[in-house]
Amino acid sequence: MTRNLLSVRTGPAAGAGPVRRPGRTFPSRRGIATRARLATASMVLPALALFVVMIVIPVGLSVYLSLTDWDGYSADPGFVGLGNYFRLFRVSEVLTAAVTTLIIAGAGTVLLNALGLGFAMLVHRKSRLNSTFRAVLFYPHVLSALVVGFLWSALLGTTGVVNTFVTEAGGEVLPFLSDPTWARTTLIGVIVWFGFGVNLVLYIAGLQTVPQDLVEAAQIDGASRWQTFRHLTLPSLAPVVTVNIVLSLVTLLKTYDIVVSLTGGGPAGSTQTAAYLILSDSFGNSALGFGSAQSVVLMVVTGLLALTVSRLRAGADEAVAK
Amino acid sequence: MKALKLGFMGVVAVLMLVPMYLLVVNAFKAQQDILTNPFSLSPDLLTTEYLVMALSNPDFDIVKGYAVTILFVVLVNALSILLACPVSYVISRRARRPYRLLLLLFVAGTFIPSQVLLIPVVYTLKFLGLMNSIPGFVLFETALTLPFSVFLYSGYISTIPRSLDEAATIDGAGVHRTFWSVIFPLMRPVVATMVILNTFSVWNDFANPQILLGPSSGLYTITTGIYAAVGQYSTDYTVVFPTLLLAAAPPLIAFVLLQRYIIGGLSTGAVKG
Incomplete structure (x- = not known):
């Protein structure tokens, strides 16, 4: 019909x-x-x-x-209200992990962006040699973070290649992974080696939008390289910089795989990140309620940052539209 | 100035590549030689013995690991395209509020760290009877691809003129037909980007397969297998280097061959945070 x-x-x-x-x-x-x-x-x-x-x-x-004390097995989880959240501030392991995560996120963001932008300035012009350099700076990122961590732990361990050299040169074994402060530094270094290629590529894309005629005009007017960069390139890159910074922060806040393979959270828990502790508390220690409270906090922190991104991006988009 | 820059970049390039050089050459050496002559490329030191041993490691059948991982990559990509493309089409062609909210819901998902989801997902999968199973893992991994795919696809589709849809409708095509035979073929570049991104994220994923495919499933991906094989012998370099080389080789070879596309795809993905 x-x-x-x-x-x-x-x-x-x-x-x-x-x-x-x-x-x-x-x-x-x-x-x-x-x-x-x-x-x-x-x-x-x-x-x-x-x-x-x-x-x-x-x-x-x-x-x-996160509002219960569930261990993962018992039939009905006991309701504990916000108890788990209050406990977060009293468990030293959690506080250490929070500090470690913030150090990684803070220092990592600065380094990823400094190197990303710095090298972008060096290799952004189109040439065969530059694209080779780009590939060389980017390639670690195609590997799994787990493999990268294992590789560096083999190179930097007490019997690793680097220490072989150090001892042959008459020095003492360097505690890259066996001293808390060294291990955190090493972890950040490896994360930067692994990831700054992505920032590099994003900055190169950004640099392509900087009006070249203005750059040339500035140079003809006698502006130094630094002046051109500081007063011309950097302002027009502002949106790209913002995006890069917040994205690095969001990514670094969930650092996990590389910790597992590079340091295993050690020595003495000094390199445990929030994500690492969440998974080990939840599954290793059968503290699902507590682990969930940590998850919710991490989620909220990441979410707030994400919100900041979209706010800032909206502003940046407007600026570019003008 | 130019020479200075070249020299500097040369040094940096060497620093970036040294770890990979060490990985490759030491995969072909005995423990003693790795410890004393890590940089040497002398042919007398090199042997394929350890690489062959890594291929037949009783802790981790790496060939099966490749097969399992490739299977996951294919399934997740296929399912992701099948699910994310049509919904993105509807979202970008309808201006009404519910569809905009739908886009917002998906995009909100891009900012949830997947480790945070793992705990509850374990119990969701247990409830569905899918824990430690291929379907359970593939479904979760696919769900993780949806937010960014929908974001990217719907943005792309809105650049495709609507007159194409209208022409197809006048010719008598339904919504499905219009989408799959008119719009979808035009989405090739953006789908390719997403496939690259998903391929690398599934291939390199560790936490999800490690927990959702526990030891009882007997299924190891490249990463969880590496963890099982290397984790316990981390000072036996004749296990570490060859195994890591076998794991690193496929993505590196792909990178050498498809460099431009891979850099583009992965850096697009970085924007998802």
């Missing part, structure tokens, strides 16, 4: 009078609408369902578990 009406409406016989009575066409339109709605639903729902089951519900579950 619907078919017939439809073919009458669009087909060559559209002029045929009797079938076009409004009373008749109405249900057919509704039929078409229903069908279109079903088609739309079949495009939206599978993705939405998967997203809800695997991400939205787990986030909710995390919040709920």
Whole structure:
């Protein structure tokens, strides 16, 4: 029935009078609408369902578990209110991990961006040699962070290559991974080696939007390289800088794999990050409620930063649009 | 000035490459030679013995590891395209509020650290009976790709003229047909970017397979296998270097061959945070 009406409406016989009575066409339109709605639903729902089951519900579950003392096994978790959150401030392991994470995020962000932007300035012009340099600076990033951590721990361990050289030269074994302060420094160094290529590429993309005629004009007017950079390049890169900084922060706040393989969180827990402690508390120590409280805090901190990104980006976009 | 810059970049390039050089040459040496002559490339020291041993390591069947990881890469990519593309199409073609909220919901997901999700996901998968199983892992890993895919795809689709949809509709194509045979083929560049990104993130992922495919599943990806094989012998370099080399080789070879696309894809992905 619907078919017939439809073919009458669009087909060559559209002029045929009797079938076009409004009373008749109405249900057919509704039929078409229903069908279109079903088609739309079949495009939206599978993705939405998967997203809800695997991400939205787990986030909710995390919040709920953080209010309980669940160990992962017992039948019903005891409700402890905000107890886990208050405990966060009293457990020294958590505080150490928070400090470590913030150090990594802070120092890492500064280094990733300083090196990313610095090298971008050196290699952003298009040439075969520059693209080789770019590839060489970027390549560690295609490896898994786990492999990178194991590789560096083999190179920097007490019997590793670097220490072989140091001892041959008459020095003492350097505690790259066995002294807390050294280990944190090493961890940040390896993270930077592994990741600054990405910042480099983003900065190169940004530099391509800096108006070259202005740069040339400034140089003709006798501006030094530093002046050109400081007063021309950097201001027009502002949005890119902001994005890079906040993205580095967000990425570094969840540092995990590289800790597992490079230091295993040691020595004496000095390189345990928030993400590392969350997983070891939750699964290793059967403290799911407590681990969930840490997760929620990490999620909120990351979320706030993300919000900052979009705010700042909105501003930057406007500035660029002018 | 120019010579200075070249010299400096040369030194930096060497520093960047030295770890990789050491990984490669020491994968072919005995423990004693690694300890005393790590940099040497002398042919008398080199042997493929340890590489062969790594291939038949009883703790980790690396060939099976490749197969399992490739399977996951293919499944996640296929499922991700199948799910994320149509929903992005609907989102970018409808201006109404619910669809904008839907986009916001997906995009919010890009900023949730996946380690934070792992604990509750374990119990969600247990509830569904999918814990320690391939479907469970693939579904979660696919869900993780959705936020950024939807963000990227819907942005791209809105640059494709609507007149193409209208033409297809007038020719009698339904929504599905319009999307898959008219719009989807035009999305090739953005889908390629996403495939590169997802391939690397699945290949390199460690925490998710380690926990969602526990030892009871008997399934090891490259990373979880490396962890099982290398973690316990970290000072036996004749295990460490060859195993790491076997794990690092495929992404490095891919990088050498597809450098431009991979740099583009991975740095697009960095923007997702």
